[in-house]
Amino acid sequence: MAPPHVALFPCSGMGSLTPFLRLAATLAARGCAVAVITLHPTVSAAESDYISSFFSLHPHIKRVEFQPQLSLEKSKFLNIDPFLMQVEAISNSLHLLDPILAALSPPLSAIISDFQVARSMCRFASNNSISAYVLATTSAIFFSILVLLPKINNGGIFQEIGHLQLPGLGPVPFSSIAPQLLDSNHFMSAILDSNIPCLSEVKGILFNSFSELESETIEALNSGRVIPDLAPVLALGPLNSFEEEKAPYNLLPWLDEQAPESVLYVSFGSRMALPMNQILELRDGLEKSGCKFLWVLKTNKVDKDDKEDVQTILGESFLERTKKQGVVIKGWVKQDQILAHPAIGGFLSHCGWNSVTEAARLGVPILAWPLNGDQKLNAEVVEKAGIGLWADWGWRGEVLVAGDDIAKKISELMTAAKVRVKANEVKAKVRLVRSESGGDLDVLLGSLIDQLKPQEK
Structure with a gap:
C-alpha cells in the first residue's frame, strides 16, 4: 500500500x-x-x-x-x-x-x-x-x-x-x-x-x-x-522541535559563560506584550532579584510594529547596571535551544501551551504569569504537575504588579528545590516515552x- x-x-x-x-x-x-x-x-x-x-x-x-x-x-x-x-x-x-x-x-x-x-x-x-x-x-x-x-x-x-x-x-x-x-x-x-x-x-x-x-x-x-x-x-x-539539533546561534555564547541552572529565561510568547508600565516594573523586578536573566522583550502584539529599541524602552542606565547580570533582546528566538542550555534554571512565561510543553520536555521549572486565552488553565496544569509556580496576577493589564513582588517570585522559583527535582523527573519520563x-x-x-x-x- x-x-x-x-x-x-x-x-x-x-x-x-x-x-x-x-x-x-x-x-x-x-x-x-x-x-x-x-x-x-x-x-x-x-x-x-x-x-x-x-x-x-x-x-x-x-x-x-x-x-x-x-x-x-x-x-x-x-x-x-x-x-x-x-x-x-x-x-x-x-x-x-x-x-x-x-x-x-x-x-x-x-x-x-x-x-x-x-x-x-x-x-x-x-x-x-x-x-x-x-x-x-x-x-x-x-x-x-x-x-x-x-x-x-x-x-x-x-x-x-x-x-x-x-x-x-x-x-x-x-x-x-x-x-x-x-x-x-x-x-x-x-x-x-x-x-x-x-x-x-x-x-x-x-x-x-x-x-x-x-x-x-x-x-x-x-x-x-x-x-x-x-x-x-x-x-x-x-x-x-524540527531544528533543535542544528548548530547553535549567536545567543548561546553568553549562556556558555553562566553557571549551570543560574539564568532565568523571560519570554511572553509571540502574540502577547505587557503594557509599558508593566514592562518597567518587570525591568525593576529582574534587577532586584539579583538573578541572571535572558529577556526576550516585546512591546507590541504584532512584531512588525515593534519599532523601539531596547535602550529607548528600558533606559541606558538599566542596561549599564545589569550588563553583567543579564541580556535583553528583541525579535524571534529559537526557544528550544535556549531552554535546552544547561545554564537555564527557570522560565518566566505567559504559559502558552507550546512554551509549557517545551519547558516540561527539557526539565526547566516555570514561573507562570498567564495573560490571556488558555493561559490560566495551562498555569494550573503546571502547578498541579509540580513543575512550576503560578503567579496569579490577573489577566493582562488588570493590575500593575510591582517590581518587588516580581523579584520575590523569581527568587522563589530559582530556589525551589522540589520544583526543580520534579521538573527533572518529568524530563526523564519524557525521554522514556x-x-x-x-x-x-x-x-x-x-x-x-x-x-x-x-x-x-
Whole structure:
C-alpha cells in the first residue's frame, strides 16, 4: 500500500504554526508524504521566518500557499485582534481551498486541521472520501472548556459561586476562563461554537500533550464523560522541535559563560506584550532579584510594529547596571535551544501551551504569569504537575504588579528545590516515552500512521 499523503492546515499565529510544523516533520520522518498549507501573507514576521526555515530544512515537504480574501464588509462580531482577524478571513475564504487540495498529487488520504477550520475540512474530507483529524494546539483542559462552551453559555453546566462544575473534570474557576469566550458577540466564541459539532465526525483529535501533564483530563475526554460522541483523543506530545539539533546561534555564547541552572529565561510568547508600565516594573523586578536573566522583550502584539529599541524602552542606565547580570533582546528566538542550555534554571512565561510543553520536555521549572486565552488553565496544569509556580496576577493589564513582588517570585522559583527535582523527573519520563524503539509515543505514532493510509473504496 502507498504511504499516506497528509495535508496539515494550521491557522494564524505561532501558537498554531509551531505544533503543526513539528507534527509535519515527525510524519515525514516516518515515511508519510506531507503537504503543509501556509497562509500568505502572515500576520507576523516570526511566522514568515519560521515557515522559511522549515521548508529550507524539509524540501521534500510540499508547501501549499493559501491567500485568504479580506472581506469588504464589517464583521458582525467583536474582533480587533489581528491574528483573529486573519482567522475570520480564512473562515470566509475556505471554499477557495477546496480545488487546490483536490488537485494535489498523489491524492490526499487525510487532512489534519486546526480546530478553527475543522467544520470546512470535515466537509472537504467527506466529499473526497478521506480522513479528517483535528490537531488541538492547546492543553486538554482548555480544549475541554472549548467543547463545553455551548453548555456553559446556555446554563447547561452546574455553577457554584465562582466555579463551574465540568462533567468528568470537577471545578474550574470562572476567573480562569478568558472573558471573550463567554461573550457570544465575540468572534472567538462564535468560531469555536460553529466548529464544535464536527468533533464527533473527525477520526481523531491529536494533542501536543502527554500523561505526565494531563493524564486525568485526557482519560476523561476519551471516556465520554466530558462530552459524549467525541472522537478518540491521541496525546502525541511533547512534539520535538524540527531544528533543535542544528548548530547553535549567536545567543548561546553568553549562556556558555553562566553557571549551570543560574539564568532565568523571560519570554511572553509571540502574540502577547505587557503594557509599558508593566514592562518597567518587570525591568525593576529582574534587577532586584539579583538573578541572571535572558529577556526576550516585546512591546507590541504584532512584531512588525515593534519599532523601539531596547535602550529607548528600558533606559541606558538599566542596561549599564545589569550588563553583567543579564541580556535583553528583541525579535524571534529559537526557544528550544535556549531552554535546552544547561545554564537555564527557570522560565518566566505567559504559559502558552507550546512554551509549557517545551519547558516540561527539557526539565526547566516555570514561573507562570498567564495573560490571556488558555493561559490560566495551562498555569494550573503546571502547578498541579509540580513543575512550576503560578503567579496569579490577573489577566493582562488588570493590575500593575510591582517590581518587588516580581523579584520575590523569581527568587522563589530559582530556589525551589522540589520544583526543580520534579521538573527533572518529568524530563526523564519524557525521554522514556519518546524512545525511538518501542516507546509509548513510537507505538502511538505508528498506529496513527496506519490510520492515515488511504481508505479502501
